[in-house]
Amino acid sequence: MEVFLQQLINGLTLGSIYGLIAIGYTMVFGIIGMVNFAHGDVFMIGGFIALIMFMVFTASIGLAVIPALLIVLICGMVLTGLWNWSIERVAYRPLRGSFRLAPLISAIGVSIFLANFVQVVQGPRNKPLPPMIQGNFVLMGEGSTTVVLAYKQIVIMVVTVVLLAIFWWLVQKTPLGRAQRACEQDRKMAALLGIDVDKTISLTFVIGAALAAVAGVMYLMYYGVVNFSDGFVPGVKAFTAAVLGGIGSLPGAVLGGLLIGLIETMWSAYFTIDYKDVAAFSILAITLIFLPTGILGRPEVEKV
Amino acid sequence: MSAAAKAPAISPTGEINWTAAMKEAAFATLVTFGLCFPIVALKTVQNMANELVLESRWDLVLTLCATVFIGRLAITALKARNIARPAPKAATGPGRFDALRPYVAPLCLGFIAVYPMLALGMVGPGGSIKWIDNFGIQILIYIMLGWGLNIVVGLAGLLDLGYVAFYAVGAYSYALLATKVIPELFPSLGFWAFWVCLPVAGILAAFWGILLGFPVLRLRGDYLAIVTLAFGEIIRLVLINWIPFSNGYAGISSIPRPSFFGIPFNASDTGFAAVFGLEFSPIYRTIFLYYVILALALLTAFVTVRLRRLPVGRAWEALREDEIACRSLGINTTNTKLTAFALGAMFGGFAGCFFAARQGFISPESFTFIESAQVLAIVVLGGTGSLIGVVIASIALVGGFEILRELDFLKQIFGQGFDPAEYRMLIFGLAMVLIMLWKPRGLISTREPTAFLKESKSVSGSLVKEGHG
Numbered sequence: 001m002e003v004f005l006q007q008l009i010n011g012l013t014l015g016s017i018y019g020l021i022a023i024g025y026t027m028v029f030g031i032i033g034m035v036n037f038a039h040g041d042v043f044m045i046g047g048f049i050a051l052i053m054f055m056v057f058t059a060s061i062g063l064a065v066i067p068a069l070l071i072v073l074i075c076g077m078v079l080t081g082l083w084n085w086s087i088e089r090v091a092y093r094p095l096r097g098s099f100r101l102a103p104l105i106s107a108i109g110v111s112i113f114l115a116n117f118v119q120v121v122q123g124p125r126n127k128p129l130p131p132m133i134q135g136n137f138v139l140m141g142e143g144s145t146t147v148v149l150a151y152k153q154i155v156i157m158v159v160t161v162v163l164l165a166i167f168w169w170l171v172q173k174t175p176l177g178r179a180q181r182a183c184e185q186d187r188k189m190a191a192l193l194g195i196d197v198d199k200t201i202s203l204t205f206v207i208g209a210a211l212a213a214v215a216g217v218m219y220l221m222y223y224g225v226v227n228f229s230d231g232f233v234p235g236v237k238a239f240t241a242a243v244l245g246g247i248g249s250l251p252g253a254v255l256g257g258l259l260i261g262l263i264e265t266m267w268s269a270y271f272t273i274d275y276k277d278v279a280a281f282s283i284l285a286i287t288l289i290f291l292p293t294g295i296l297g298r299p300e301v302e303k304v
Numbered sequence: 305m306s307a308a309a310k311a312p313a314i315s316p317t318g319e320i321n322w323t324a325a326m327k328e329a330a331f332a333t334l335v336t337f338g339l340c341f342p343i344v345a346l347k348t349v350q351n352m353a354n355e356l357v358l359e360s361r362w363d364l365v366l367t368l369c370a371t372v373f374i375g376r377l378a379i380t381a382l383k384a385r386n387i388a389r390p391a392p393k394a395a396t397g398p399g400r401f402d403a404l405r406p407y408v409a410p411l412c413l414g415f416i417a418v419y420p421m422l423a424l425g426m427v428g429p430g431g432s433i434k435w436i437d438n439f440g441i442q443i444l445i446y447i448m449l450g451w452g453l454n455i456v457v458g459l460a461g462l463l464d465l466g467y468v469a470f471y472a473v474g475a476y477s478y479a480l481l482a483t484k485v486i487p488e489l490f491p492s493l494g495f496w497a498f499w500v501c502l503p504v505a506g507i508l509a510a511f512w513g514i515l516l517g518f519p520v521l522r523l524r525g526d527y528l529a530i531v532t533l534a535f536g537e538i539i540r541l542v543l544i545n546w547i548p549f550s551n552g553y554a555g556i557s558s559i560p561r562p563s564f565f566g567i568p569f570n571a572s573d574t575g576f577a578a579v580f581g582l583e584f585s586p587i588y589r590t591i592f593l594y595y596v597i598l599a600l601a602l603l604t605a606f607v608t609v610r611l612r613r614l615p616v617g618r619a620w621e622a623l624r625e626d627e628i629a630c631r632s633l634g635i636n637t638t639n640t641k642l643t644a645f646a647l648g649a650m651f652g653g654f655a656g657c658f659f660a661a662r663q664g665f666i667s668p669e670s671f672t673f674i675e676s677a678q679v680l681a682i683v684v685l686g687g688t689g690s691l692i693g694v695v696i697a698s699i700a701l702v703g704g705f706e707i708l709r710e711l712d713f714l715k716q717i718f719g720q721g722f723d724p725a726e727y728r729m730l731i732f733g734l735a736m737v738l739i740m741l742w743k744p745r746g747l748i749s750t751r752e753p754t755a756f757l758k759e760s761k762s763v764s765g766s767l768v769k770e771g772h773g
């Protein structure tokens with residue numbers, strides 16, 4: 001029971017991170033029907049920006065951890081958003097309307113470029129950071145079988161919930177969100193009704209990247225280490241989450257993220273930690289084969 | 305970009321509005337600065353106490369920003385010149401080089417056939433190993449993989465991001481059979497091990513292709529790509545973690561090398577050199593390996609060319625263009641896709657078997673996703689469906705990488721710490737994006753139709769809806 005509760009907490013924390021990344025995949029897929037292969041690496045860039053900014057604010061300027069973390073979050077969102085904006089502008093926009101393989105290949109190229117760019121400018125080694133937030137609540141049990149809720153896990157969950165609330169408001173209530181949903185339904189019609197489609201797509205990429213940046217900060221805070229190759233596996237897992245929840249569906253992405261996080265931690269706890277990535281990839285394959293529309297997705301209707 | 309909307313930097317007649325052009329360039333520079341700001345300007349390094357400290361590199365940021373500023377202006381100027389003086393329309397009718405066309409393929413083949421001898425003659429046995437092995441064999445392996453994947457992606461239009469899985473199946477089949485099974489069960493095979501295992505590895509890979517292909521082939525486009533990626537990763541992770549089977553990260557070493565049809569390449573009395581009355585040298589094996597992979601690659605190309613003329617090849621191409629039309633014409637789409645998948649996998653298996661025999665050592669590190677991406681990039685950048693395109697793209701990408709290792713003079717320009725090979729994958733990623741932007745349909749985008757009325761005409765790539773699987 002204790003093990004289960006502990007893994008539930010860990011799984012939800014990890015799931016929040018995956019969910020935040022998954023939203024970026026699902027939004028981009030919803031609006032231009034493309035798998036943004038480089039999204040995992042954008043998340044990794046977010047982690048690196050967070051690492052550097054955090055060091056600047058705590059070590060060089062001498063701020064306390066909590067205000068530094070807040071500033072890092074905001075700077076990270078803006079700068080990572082700028083990265084994704086530039087990527088969309090340079091590598092994807094000219095290929096919109098080209099044949100189907102072209103944007104995907106371009107995205108794979110961007111993904112390889114980003115990982116190796118960071119490797120070249122920041123070096124190939126792991127970047128460890130001393131723990132930002134230490135301490136935890138002991139919820140129940142004693143001795144070796146305790147259920148522990150670390151402060152950093154609370155921070156991760158709270159920030160995720162707050163951000164998702166803001167994001168939900170942004171998509172449901174603002175003109176930007178309306179434009180975004182309109183483009184998702186029918187890009188040509190939206191353009192005819194005076195919506196700047198290019199701008200909306202750019203903003204979609206920026207929002208997706210901002211959420212990925214938050215995930216990057218959380219990842220850095222949770223594991224305390226970031227590496228140039230850290231984009232690929234979390235990226236694929238977040239994509240799995242988006243597919244599992246039903247690609248194109250925003251609540252689905254969050255739900256899928258939580259599920260993937262839970263499955264991964266439970267698998268590590270009860271089976272073997274070696275095969276936890278195999279578990280995630282297998283779920284991806286099984287979902288796509290047996291439930292291609294995901295849990296909350298709409299079935300695709302093919303017109304001839 | 306709003307400034308550009310008011311007064312365009314280039315007028316319709318091709319004159320440059322310098323204020324607007326400057327504004328655009330300044331904007332691009334500002335964006336570059338924003339991108340570089342923390343991640344280039346401040347490098348995280350570990351100090352003696354193993355703590356991370358920051359090291360600033362503002363000079364590098366300034367250089368990058370200046371490059372972008374000048375580059376943006378140059379692009380504007382180039383565009384303006386192109387508008388002012390439109391490029392002359394390519395002449396229709398017989399071109400200047402049309403008379404040479406029939407000779408190009410035999411000439412290339414001839415060059416490829418004598419290439420090892422040429423290298424041997426020019427730089428001697430010591431220097432030529434590098435040229436035959438690193439350039440010749442390496443490029444030919446990728447050409448073969450490219451041609452194999454071309455059956456799946458180029459002909460049948462199925463996007464496969466996990467092709468390296470079949471390469472791994474081929475390599476591990478040979479490695480395990482040759483080091484564990486054959487010495488125990490069939491010791492009499494001796495030096496024939498490679499030649500017996502080669503077809504077995506291909507068949508096993510094809511079998512895995514059918515096994516993996518069966519459930520996934522009803523998926524379309526991007527979904528298929530992601531599932532194949534997942535399968536590729538699963539196979540690699542299993543190879544890493546299932547240590548009793550594959551020896552994990554440590555890999556399998558001392559894999560037997562191929563023999564000259566039963567005559568080994570060693571210094572003994574029954575070795576290749578002694579039998580043919582030559583002085584012993586490791587170069588003979590390298591040259592032999594070169595011809596083996598050349599033969600395997602040509603076999604792949606031959607099978608592809610012949611299959612395109614068979615009903616199944618036509619069904620592949622029809623399937624790529626319109627799956628629904630195919631189904632309504634009574635083509636069994638699942639079987640058609642499976643044959644393409646299995647054949648592509650088989651050639652991947654052959655290539656993997658050869659790879660294991662050539663290296664003598666394999667580990668899961670050789671079969672990462674990047675490898676799949678590289679092969680797919682070769683197929684797509686060359687122009688999906690084009691055999692020549694694959695050759696050009698392999699020479700450019702793989703040969704380009706190898707040349708990057710040779711550029712030692714750059715060290716004198718950028719200092720000793722500069723290693724050009726470090727930039728390999730960076731340039732590779734950038735090249736993928738740039739070629740896609742320049743030619744979204746790949747370098748060779750015209751194709752010869754297999755079925756035609758009276759006269760064969762090349763069709764521009766933009767007229768076919770390829771890859772709509």
